[in-house]
Amino acid sequence: MNLKELEKRVKNSELKEELIGKRVVLVGWVEDIRDLGKIIFIVIRDVSGKAQVLFLKEKKEIFELASKVTKHSIIKVSGFVKESKAKDLKVEVVAEDLKIVAEAKHPLPLDPSGRVPAKLDTRLNARALDLRNPRNLAIFKIRAQALQAIRSCFLKKGFIEIQTPKIIAAGAEGGATLFKVDYFEDIAYLAQSPQLYKEQLTASLERVFEISDFFRAEKSHTRRHLSQFTSVDLEAAYCDEEDVMEFLEDIVVSCIKDVAKKCKEELALLNRNLKVPKRPFERITYSQALEELYAMGRKLNFGEDLKDEDLGHLGKKHRGFYFIVDWPLQLKPFYIEGKNSELSRSFDLQYGYLEIASGGMRVSRREVLEKRLKDLGVNLEGFKEHLETFSWGMPPHAGWGMGFDRLLMVITGCKNIREVILYPRDRFRLRP
């Protein structure tokens, strides 16, 4: 089978009244069969939607073939379009010819029609079949659209898309746990962020963005953590934290606006009434957050990180997107610029309890960076090449990283991050 052979193919979503009387070819999987004895209705679905095909007893050969088709087999049907009496379809196709392209052998691991909903684990183990459920497919149509929206927003602002290495040398970056991999005679690690590279690149590319997967060997087991996740990263020269916060607002709002406009059917399948957030997003300082938490009976000292429970409380008070700014310097990584001796020029973007993005003004002076690293007790040797670039004329720059999968949770309303990833990787899942 090839495209030439399918020249007359009409996607199910294109099957409209204008085609009445015309001969068409449909290809797709069998979603449902209703055999009434002398007439058989087959509901055929493809990536675009569904259609109803009629088989009449007069066409003996194909009628008998149709009565043997199993659900979820791939079939090719040709026939004439006519008006339909079906509840939710305007037209249908009376079959003239039927070919079983690929038989689905039962039992199947789950029922994509969703009549008996399968557990997430079962679904992920049979993902390709699971995505024949239009609701689940909708999530990934939205995902693709959201990515495209973000990319075009960056390009409009003059950003250059980059790809940084995913295999990196010694885990000098510290912090979160790295995955170790054999690298010929050496040991390498999987990158957990493009941080150092994207900063370096502002020296020449000025404004850069990257949309790629990164890896964290955290032993987290929650509904919002994964070992492999998609990160949207921005870094821009001659910008400060305020500038990149505006970029972030713009990216998020454009993305949601675009999805709301172009994915109406998909959002409807998810029962989602997607509201475009208003700019500017609310901003609270870390100190304000502590005060608010104190008023709710939670005592935290300055310098303590906000725990999930705290963010949960704050999320109830601040609905939708909001920034937490002015974090204590000690809570932020070495490359974040200080505001003074205590505070940093950084921000986190929250959506309710969920942390979506974090970023800030970066340190661009080598001596400051070296001091910060030394204060943390890090061996400068591991950062030698990175630090060197800061002696070649490093422009002041700021940036952020956003968890794309988490943004998608917000857009789709999925409560488990695994639902918005095709083949999620977590601590307990390495396959399929």
Place this chain on the structure above:
RNA sequence: GCCCAGGUAGUAUAGUCCGGCCUAGUAUGCGGCGCUGUCACCGCUGCGACCCGGGUUCAAAUCCCGGCCUGGGCGCCA
């Protein structure tokens, strides 16, 4: 690494507390038969399951121990 919950036909569930009328119920699925407008088609009929190993007991899906797997949470998350 820690805590909690769970594992019953292909899928999803009831039963488990308090062992015995469980010959394991229901829905959906799958097979057969009938039916010319279905649309979660319908009617009749059949098929199919107690995660694995050990223990207690006259008797284990049910209680105990170990293992494997899953879900949720904590911690962790530059």
